[in-house]
Amino acid sequence: MATPSAVTNSFSTPGALMAENFADILNVQFKDVALRVWSQPVEGMKYWSQETSTRASEKYSAVATGDVIPRSRDVDEYPRASAIQGFDVTITPNVYRMAMFVERRLRETDQFAVINKMFNGLNQSAKDTIELYAALPFNTTYAATADWLCGDGMLLVDKSRPYETPSLGTWDNDETVGALTQARIATMRTNFAKNKNERGFLRPLRMQKVVVPPDLEDTAITHLKSVLKPESSLNSTNYLTQYGLSYEVWNYLTSATAWFGFTAMDSLYELKWVWGASPKIDVQDVESGNVDVFGKRVRMVFQTGCLRPHSVRGNAGA
Amino acid sequence: MAALTAARPQLVASAQPMETIQKIAKNGSTWKAGEFLRVDTSGYLVAIATDVFTNTGGLQYYALADQADPGNATTLATVGIVTQDMEWEGNVLSGTVSDANVGLEYGINVDSNVTTVDTGETTNLAVTITDVGPTFNPAQYIAADTVARVRFKINADILEAARAS
Numbered sequence: 001m002a003t004p005s006a007v008t009n010s011f012s013t014p015g016a017l018m019a020e021n022f023a024d025i026l027n028v029q030f031k032d033v034a035l036r037v038w039s040q041p042v043e044g045m046k047y048w049s050q051e052t053s054t055r056a057s058e059k060y061s062a063v064a065t066g067d068v069i070p071r072s073r074d075v076d077e078y079p080r081a082s083a084i085q086g087f088d089v090t091i092t093p094n095v096y097r098m099a100m101f102v103e104r105r106l107r108e109t110d111q112f113a114v115i116n117k118m119f120n121g122l123n124q125s126a127k128d129t130i131e132l133y134a135a136l137p138f139n140t141t142y143a144a145t146a147d148w149l150c151g152d153g154m155l156l157v158d159k160s161r162p163y164e165t166p167s168l169g170t171w172d173n174d175e176t177v178g179a180l181t182q183a184r185i186a187t188m189r190t191n192f193a194k195n196k197n198e199r200g201f202l203r204p205l206r207m208q209k210v211v212v213p214p215d216l217e218d219t220a221i222t223h224l225k226s227v228l229k230p231e232s233s234l235n236s237t238n239y240l241t242q243y244g245l246s247y248e249v250w251n252y253l254t255s256a257t258a259w260f261g262f263t264a265m266d267s268l269y270e271l272k273w274v275w276g277a278s279p280k281i282d283v284q285d286v287e288s289g290n291v292d293v294f295g296k297r298v299r300m301v302f303q304t305g306c307l308r309p310h311s312v313r314g315n316a317g318a
Numbered sequence: 319m320a321a322l323t324a325a326r327p328q329l330v331a332s333a334q335p336m337e338t339i340q341k342i343a344k345n346g347s348t349w350k351a352g353e354f355l356r357v358d359t360s361g362y363l364v365a366i367a368t369d370v371f372t373n374t375g376g377l378q379y380y381a382l383a384d385q386a387d388p389g390n391a392t393t394l395a396t397v398g399i400v401t402q403d404m405e406w407e408g409n410v411l412s413g414t415v416s417d418a419n420v421g422l423e424y425g426i427n428v429d430s431n432v433t434t435v436d437t438g439e440t441t442n443l444a445v446t447i448t449d450v451g452p453t454f455n456p457a458q459y460i461a462a463d464t465v466a467r468v469r470f471k472i473n474a475d476i477l478e479a480a481r482a483s
Contacts (some may be wrong), residue, residue, distance in 0.1 A: 029454030
């Protein structure tokens with residue numbers, strides 16, 4: 001029979017690791033006090049184009065040329081081409097810092113050699129922070145209130161995005177709400193192919209992958225990997241298998257229904273993650289003000305931003 | 319909207335590591351690690367209660383470990399000393415918060431050994447909110463959170479309050 005400890009855990013957090021907080025690790029009656037480390041791959045960074053900056057903020061914009069060439073007789077003056085300026089975005093990296101302190105006596109009396117290893121937790125904290133901020137724009141794009149906006153002032157996925165040419169009205173990268181089905185994946189793929197540029201000219205994009213929360217992984221496999229159409233009683237070929245579409249599970253997506261489509265991460269992929277310092281995750285000793293209280297701190301400087309999110313389409317799902 | 323679960327305050331910033339002191343726990347009193355404490359007129363440690371104020375002994379200490387009823391008047395408890403420069407992180411008793419709450423003073427509520435900032439208490443002012451969750455950690459907290467996360471400092475007059483029974 002195993003006897004549990006108190007069902008409600010109770011501990012204090014006085015800003016430093018002290019003996020009173022961690023009585024277990026001073027107690028030789030325990031066979032083991034393990035430092036629990038969860039290993040997991042980094043997920044969110046692959047959806048961001050990373051850059052490093054040494055400036056307080058970075059401004060990005062885009063210009064575009066190209067227009068339909070009119071008929072014009074040689075004796076006439078040349079019709080003038082025009083260029084257009086895109087929306088700009090200013091990305092100002094924020095500083096993220098946290099320190100961990102531990103009193104000397106706790107290190108000296110630690111029976112299980114876990115205290116020093118606890119400092120490694122700062123790296124894990126950095127990793128968790130990165131994951132949360134990488135997923136944040138995707139998780140808040142369907143929220144009632146969201147403050148993460150692209151260069152055009154709209155959410156990452158939005159129904160009514162202004163064209164850079166005002167007379168063109170709006171475009172969208174938000175699919176008609178619906179569950180992840182074969183037809184809706186096909187519609188998203190088609191909508192990528194119908195993408196238009198700043199002047200309203202066709203600039204087809206090729207959808208490469210569907211990104212889903214873990215709740216939709218089974219569905220994604222069914223629709224993308226089945227040889228025959230999974231939603232039909234006919235033995236017709238599953239056409240989605242012919243487009244080279246892959247799927248990825250992003251565990252940090254908080255909606256169980258929302259799913260996203262992505263194109264290739266090329267020069268047109270404008271979701272930017274700007275690091276403001278190097279090393280990106282900086283862990284160093286830190287003074288506590290007391291030589292017998294050891295400290296380490298982690299520091300990161302980063303911010304995310306986006307000019308024009310034509311490389312991402314979303315569906316809130318159902 | 320997410321309703322957060324209130325947790326006992328944690329120290330998130332201070333100029334120096336928290337210093338400790340040993341004082342006698344009052345016979346018959348108990349508390350949980352992470353609770354704020356004060357001393358009664360006899361100098362014994364007791365947990366603070368809702369609407370702590372200058373005339374109820376204020377608060378001066380932070381419980382580092384759970385305390386069972388000592389059953390005597392001689393048991394020493396090691397507790398942390400709370401100072402004015404310390405910034406704490408905890409929850410509000412109910413409702414949401416915004417940047418408009420920053421800089422304002424509120425009271426304290428204690429329920430089931432959990433101390434929260436009571437934004438509805440504007441008479442017995444004990445703490446000053448210094449930051450709100452959606453601002454200091456937007457990846458974890460949103461404006462629609464209830465029992466929202468805040469950072470706060472203990473008011474100086476509460477820390478310096480005269481002993482009370």
